[in-house]
Amino acid sequence: MPNPRRFLALAACIALGATSAIAQDAAAPAAGTNTRPLWEIGVVAGGISQQAYPGSDRQVNRGLVLPWATYRGRYLRADGESIGVRAVRTPVYEFDISVAGAFGSRANDDPVRRGMPDLGTLVEFGPRLRVNLGGTAQDGLWRLDLPLRGVFDISDSFAYRGTIFQPGVSWSRRLPGAWNLGTSASLVIADERLSSTFYEVEPVYATATRPAYEAKAGLLATRLSASLTKNLSRDWTVYLFARADTVAGAANRHSPLVSRTTGFTAGAGLSWTWLRSSEAASD
DSSP: OOOHHHHHHHHHHHTOTTTTOTTOOSOOOOTTOOOOBSEEEEEEEEEEEEESSTTOOOEEEEEEEEEEEEEEOSSEEESSSBEEEOOEEOSSEEEEEEEEEEOOBOGGGSGGGTTSOOBOOEEEEEEEEEEEEEEETTTEEEEEEEEEEEEEEGGGTTEEEEEEEOOEEEEEEEETTTEEEEEEEEEEEEOHHHHHHHHOBOGGGOOSSSOOBOOOSEEEEEEEEEEEEEESSSSEEEEEEEEEEEOTTOTTTTOTTOOOSEEEEEEEEEEEEEEEOSSBOOO
8 A cells, every 4th residue: 555645745846836747737728718627627647857966877667647636716726826815816816725745755765865864755746936927828828936935844744844945037938739828937045954955964973975064045946847748539638748957056055965956857648637617616
């Protein structure tokens, strides 16, 4: 029987939006319409090859099949980009709760971390301010995102691992052939506690080739992301996504746990909608 905490971790990663992007919103409406149902229930399957952490040269590969649910209430939201209460929404500003996360990795599978504690499966959630910068779905929509999220380790009873601030700009548009393209560029800024999770080497773990290192707060990585989605039919949606993280100029670029400057994450997924509401979402 699967570990229930691990199941919750995987379920959270399904809702990451651009971060893991396996199950983004599966029912994007056609331009100029509002046909998305109030709620949907279904199943998503996907695979991802994820860099263990920014600066690592190790990949974490996962495949999964999980149930998913979406609810698009005027204030209560649970979809591919946010979860919880959407407190404020105007044509320009939106304030809600965003989620993200990353799979864990075994330290003994990585030569530079061998003998150190494993990295747990992390989930992030916290408030986000979104600012619509203009454009149209056909020509491209620009948006400023300002999320501030707490980071928690589901593999360790939701232990708090720090805080992350990820300001970024995104651009999305509809493409010929019913594809939807989303791109984003962001700065990942971490406090000292989260930076220590990835980059600190305590004296007890120091070796001849891995000197002790004290991690600093600051820029964790610069991130570029892209995703493609397409509704194959009313019930089936396919997802493709990729992300590049670079630690060039990052606060802990010289940690002995940094093995490469730039790393990549990529994957694909397929979702099936089993049930949906006959009532349309309000927006």
